[in-house]
Amino acid sequence: MSEQFFEVEGLNTWFFTRAGTFKSVRDVSFNLKRGEVLGIVGESGSGKSVTGMSIMGQVEKPGKIVSGSIRLDGKELTELSFDQMRKYRGRRIAMVFQNPLMTLNPLMRVRQQMFEAISEHENVPAAQMRERSIAALKAVGIPSPEERLEAYPHELSGGMRQRVVIATALLMNPDLIIADEPTTALDVTIQAQIIHQMRSQITDRGLGMIWITHDLATLSELADRILVMYAGAMMETGATAEIIAMPRHPYTSKLLESVPSNNEPGQRLKQIRGTMPSLLDLGEGCAFRSRCERASPACEISPPMRSFSSTHHAWCHHPIEG
Amino acid sequence: MQVVQTVFQADEVSRVFEPARGTIEKLTDRLTGKRPAIVQAVDRVSLSLAQGETLGIVGESGCGKSTLARMITGILPVSGGTRRFRGEDYESFLARRRDALKVQMVFQDPMSSLNGRLKVGEIIGEGAVVHGIVPRSRMREHAAKMLERVGLAADSIDRYPHQFSGGQRQRIGIARALAVEPELLVCDEAVAALDVSVQAQIINLLMDIRQESGLSMIFISHDLGLIRHLCDRVAVMYLGRVVELAKTSELFGNPVHPYTQMLLAGMPRISTERRTFMPIKGEIPSPLNPPSGCHFHPRCDRATDHCRISRPDLREKGPSHLHACLNA
Numbered sequence: 001m002s003e004q005f006f007e008v009e010g011l012n013t014w015f016f017t018r019a020g021t022f023k024s025v026r027d028v029s030f031n032l033k034r035g036e037v038l039g040i041v042g043e044s045g046s047g048k049s050v051t052g053m054s055i056m057g058q059v060e061k062p063g064k065i066v067s068g069s070i071r072l073d074g075k076e077l078t079e080l081s082f083d084q085m086r087k088y089r090g091r092r093i094a095m096v097f098q099n100p101l102m103t104l105n106p107l108m109r110v111r112q113q114m115f116e117a118i119s120e121h122e123n124v125p126a127a128q129m130r131e132r133s134i135a136a137l138k139a140v141g142i143p144s145p146e147e148r149l150e151a152y153p154h155e156l157s158g159g160m161r162q163r164v165v166i167a168t169a170l171l172m173n174p175d176l177i178i179a180d181e182p183t184t185a186l187d188v189t190i191q192a193q194i195i196h197q198m199r200s201q202i203t204d205r206g207l208g209m210i211w212i213t214h215d216l217a218t219l220s221e222l223a224d225r226i227l228v229m230y231a232g233a234m235m236e237t238g239a240t241a242e243i244i245a246m247p248r249h250p251y252t253s254k255l256l257e258s259v260p261s262n263n264e265p266g267q268r269l270k271q272i273r274g275t276m277p278s279l280l281d282l283g284e285g286c287a288f289r290s291r292c293e294r295a296s297p298a299c300e301i302s303p304p305m306r307s308f309s310s311t312h313h314a315w316c317h318h319p320i321e322g
Numbered sequence: 323m324q325v326v327q328t329v330f331q332a333d334e335v336s337r338v339f340e341p342a343r344g345t346i347e348k349l350t351d352r353l354t355g356k357r358p359a360i361v362q363a364v365d366r367v368s369l370s371l372a373q374g375e376t377l378g379i380v381g382e383s384g385c386g387k388s389t390l391a392r393m394i395t396g397i398l399p400v401s402g403g404t405r406r407f408r409g410e411d412y413e414s415f416l417a418r419r420r421d422a423l424k425v426q427m428v429f430q431d432p433m434s435s436l437n438g439r440l441k442v443g444e445i446i447g448e449g450a451v452v453h454g455i456v457p458r459s460r461m462r463e464h465a466a467k468m469l470e471r472v473g474l475a476a477d478s479i480d481r482y483p484h485q486f487s488g489g490q491r492q493r494i495g496i497a498r499a500l501a502v503e504p505e506l507l508v509c510d511e512a513v514a515a516l517d518v519s520v521q522a523q524i525i526n527l528l529m530d531i532r533q534e535s536g537l538s539m540i541f542i543s544h545d546l547g548l549i550r551h552l553c554d555r556v557a558v559m560y561l562g563r564v565v566e567l568a569k570t571s572e573l574f575g576n577p578v579h580p581y582t583q584m585l586l587a588g589m590p591r592i593s594t595e596r597r598t599f600m601p602i603k604g605e606i607p608s609p610l611n612p613p614s615g616c617h618f619h620p621r622c623d624r625a626t627d628h629c630r631i632s633r634p635d636l637r638e639k640g641p642s643h644l645h646a647c648l649n650a
């Protein structure tokens with residue numbers, strides 16, 4: 001058995017709109033071992049969610065996986081039919097979306113939604129579904145789970161809704177969990193609780209997790225490896241300690257500088273100049289060049305991969321040398 | 323001495339919710355004489371906000387921050403207590419629609435708070451036009467200006483909300499709030515959906531606006547790093563109640579309530595070491611059935627019998643440092 005149980009190779013996911021083609025994900029590759037957490041970090045619109053949806057086979061209409069390979073235990077997922085993919089979804093790969101309202105039906109009680117998630121894949125009696133749902137809600141720190149099963153989504157606070165979604169994802173014991181900004185709405189104590197819960201699932205059962213976030217602080221404490229994305233492309237990847245202690249890509253370095261705890265209280269935060277260019281007019285070359293202080297004419301052509309260790313790579317013409 | 327103007331004041335405001343019940347459930351409740359569980363989302367909270375001040379509110383998910391925010395904004399009526407805007411009773415203030423615009427809110431969830439059928443330019447400009455801040459002929463121009471102010475391209479006015487990413491939508495929400503020239507801005511997890519670099523731009527933007535226009539702000543966030551960076555004073559909430567309220571430097575430098583201390587200890591930090599995340603100690607309390615006395619006692623190391631019986635009121639630790647702990 002290969003060590004990497006999950007692999008994404010050369011993924012391109014584009015949206016074909018009337019205004020033009022948005023290349024939301026461009027040549028993205030990564031892999032995951034069992035028991036490992038890969039953090040994906042990047043600016044809004046950098047393609048993190050589209051990467052997650054591509055893996056789930058849930059890219060919305062004008063969008064399409066144009067090329068690339070997504071393999072789970074060697075099985076090619078991009079070639080699966082819609083029905084085959086549905087069997088994988090929820091059962092072997094579960095995704096927790098950024099916005100819990102996308103997953104929760106406002107007209108259904110929590111109980112109905114959780115039972116539906118189970119009965120889609122398994123035929124078990126209601127009493128057992130109930131037991132499993134309550135256990136899952138408890139595991140993510142929902143108080144009074146029996147009562148909360150009867151609640152409608154609007155009766156729960158934002159953080160509780162998100163925990164219901166996480167509990168539902170854990171119900172089927174998936175092999176891979178993709179969590180898209182899962183704890184951004186949660187306070188630190190509950191966040192720590194959920195991370196603890198997910199961490200123990202990952203270690204005990206050998207799951208893999210892709211944790212998509214913009215919260216570098218939490219990521220630095222949680223992830224084994226980090227992938228930094230910008231405008232649909234990979235900028236830098238490496239072991240967490242490598243990325244945090246010695247960022248090589250100018251974008252990663254700027255991101256770290258803008259974290260409030262790396263700034264003086266009350267002062268303006270260091271921010272990256274300019275805004276992300278439209279994906280329509282990126283053209284060739286480094287996607288970050290319009291905002292980069294190190295840019296040179298060389299950056300008009302696509303940057304090569306530069307390696308700093310067997311795990312630490314950056315795509316840049318002028319990486320920061322240690 | 324400089325006179326500090328109070329912009330907004332809440333006195334012992336409370337809010338209860340009754341969970342939705344089906345007809346059958348209502349009937350069985352009536353037959354069994356059971357009273358439906360109610361949620362005391364906010365329990366006698368008092369706070370005031372001075373002109374130009376930024377007050378931060380932190381606390382666990384479900385502790386009532388958004389409910390409090392919605393009462394401060396006037397979207398949600400109070401179940402008890404009083405609110406005042408510049409000394410005036412809030413109900414009569416809100417009744418004057420043009421004035422009510424002076425209090426604006428930026429929401430936690432940018433998608434559900436923007437009308438998906440309207441173009442971005444209309445979402446941002448409509449309020450300002452309806453209330454005579456700009457003539458209709460200048461609506462597009464006004465909206466474009468607001469978009470640029472929050473760092474979006476001016477030509478976004480002709481696009482729809484679903485065509486933007488989460489972070490971009492949140493900026494649209496901020497642009498909409500700023501378009502009616504508010505005096506009090508309530509931000510409920512307004513930057514939670516944004517990555518750090520965009521977050522930095524929005525925080526800098528809010529700090530600039532605050533400096534230019536003397537805007538007062540209530541800033542709700544679970545991100546203690548951000549709260550520390552941006553706020554003058556901080557209120558810590560636990561299960562519907564304020565448990566500590568102090569100047570930011572005091573709260574972070576010298577927290578006295580055991581819950582505040584626990585929050586600060588759990589603050590994530592940029593580090594090169596993996597942290598061992600711990601499960602929550604003690605039972606997690608439910609707002610449906612809160613613990614007696616001090617709500618925090620099941621999780622508190624310093625709890626005594628007294629704590630299980632008496633509700634601790636806010637008391638003074640030092641000048642402008644309040645806390646609600648019996649044993650601090």
Ligand SMILES: Nc1ncnc2c1ncn2[C@@H]1O[C@H](COP(=O)(O)OP(=O)(O)OP(=O)(O)O)[C@@H](O)[C@H]1O
Binds near residue numbers: 042047487515
């Ligand atoms: N249905 C769609 N139609 C057209 N473009 C889309 C669609 N969905 C996403 N995009 C575009 O793809 C890009 C990447 O979007 P994505 O949502 O993956 O970003 P993200 O990194 O998750 O951002 P955020 O953190 O703000 O949600 C954006 O420019 C977005 O506008």
Ligand SMILES: Nc1ncnc2c1ncn2[C@@H]1O[C@H](COP(=O)(O)OP(=O)(O)O)[C@@H](O)[C@H]1O
Binds near residue numbers: 339
């Ligand atoms: N419309 C509602 N009906 C019933 N309960 C509600 C409603 N809105 C909020 N609540 C309850 O009030 C409490 C506080 O919620 P909220 O203010 O949203 O918390 P926060 O924003 O701090 O996460 C929670 O227990 C929540 O379930």
Ligand code: SF4
Binds near residue numbers: 249286288294296317
């Ligand atoms: S390739 Fe050039 S523009 Fe891109 S990050 Fe490196 S130095 Fe900057």
Ligand code: SF4
Binds near residue numbers: 579618650
């Ligand atoms: S009042 Fe008692 S239980 Fe509550 S925080 Fe203080 S010591 Fe702990």
Ligand SMILES: [Mg+2]
Binds near residue numbers: 048049098180488
């Ligand atoms: Mg996203």
Ligand SMILES: [Mg+2]
Binds near residue numbers: 157158388430
């Ligand atoms: Mg909330």
